[in-house]
Amino acid sequence: MNGITLSHHKKPAMRLGLLLMLPALLLLLTAGCGQKDDLVETVPQFSLTSVRDGSTVTNRDFRGQAMVITFFATWCPPCRQEVPTLIALQNKYGAQNFSVLGISVDQGDSRTVRNFMMELGINYQVVMSDRDTPKNFGNVFGIPTTFLVDRRGNIVQRYDGYVDIRVLERELQAILG
Numbered sequence: 001m002n003g004i005t006l007s008h009h010k011k012p013a014m015r016l017g018l019l020l021m022l023p024a025l026l027l028l029l030t031a032g033c034g035q036k037d038d039l040v041e042t043v044p045q046f047s048l049t050s051v052r053d054g055s056t057v058t059n060r061d062f063r064g065q066a067m068v069i070t071f072f073a074t075w076c077p078p079c080r081q082e083v084p085t086l087i088a089l090q091n092k093y094g095a096q097n098f099s100v101l102g103i104s105v106d107q108g109d110s111r112t113v114r115n116f117m118m119e120l121g122i123n124y125q126v127v128m129s130d131r132d133t134p135k136n137f138g139n140v141f142g143i144p145t146t147f148l149v150d151r152r153g154n155i156v157q158r159y160d161g162y163v164d165i166r167v168l169e170r171e172l173q174a175i176l177g
Contacts, residue, residue: 013177021117026126040138043069043153050103050129051113057127059153062099067149067174068168071129071140074116079144085165089172090124097151103133105143118170119166150175 047058070166072079090100102124104113110128117126134140137147138158148157148171157171 044136051110051126066098070146102126105129
């Protein structure tokens with residue numbers, strides 16, 4: 001045989017060594033994810049196109065409002081799953097200086113996103129992302145990514161992936177007081 005074999009005496013020691021190295025290896029592999037440099041404390045400036053009517057929507061349009069901002073795509077199943085939650089939050093809290101803002105990362109024509117909005121009965125503002133917006137929000141890489149924002153424009157919480165309505169609503173109620 002041309003392969004390398006280990007004696008029975010060396011296998012347990014090698015396994016222990018690998019187990020001890022595993023946490024250090026995981027730390028090295030995840031060091032680039034979610035570094036403090038990526039954390040954004042306030043809503044960054046943006047100027048994006050509304051899917052509904054083509055108007056320009058900016059961060060200043062939401063001054064003084066608590067918000068849920070979500071990055072999504074029409075082809076993303078967890079994003080689609082969150083839409084009823086976002087509709088319900090907009091219905092329930094919209095009169096209390098609260099808004100939901102959907103930022104679509106779909107590529108190309110906004111027609112697909114407009115059809116998605118009509119199909120699901122979306123009642124909140126949806127805009128098309130540009131190239132810089134995900135980076136400006138602290139490097140949004142996956143979708144859905146959702147931000148909870150207080151009335152001063154501070155990002156209170158970031159959720160990477162699907163977020164349950166009970167969690168989102170409990171934290172939103174704390175902000176709305």
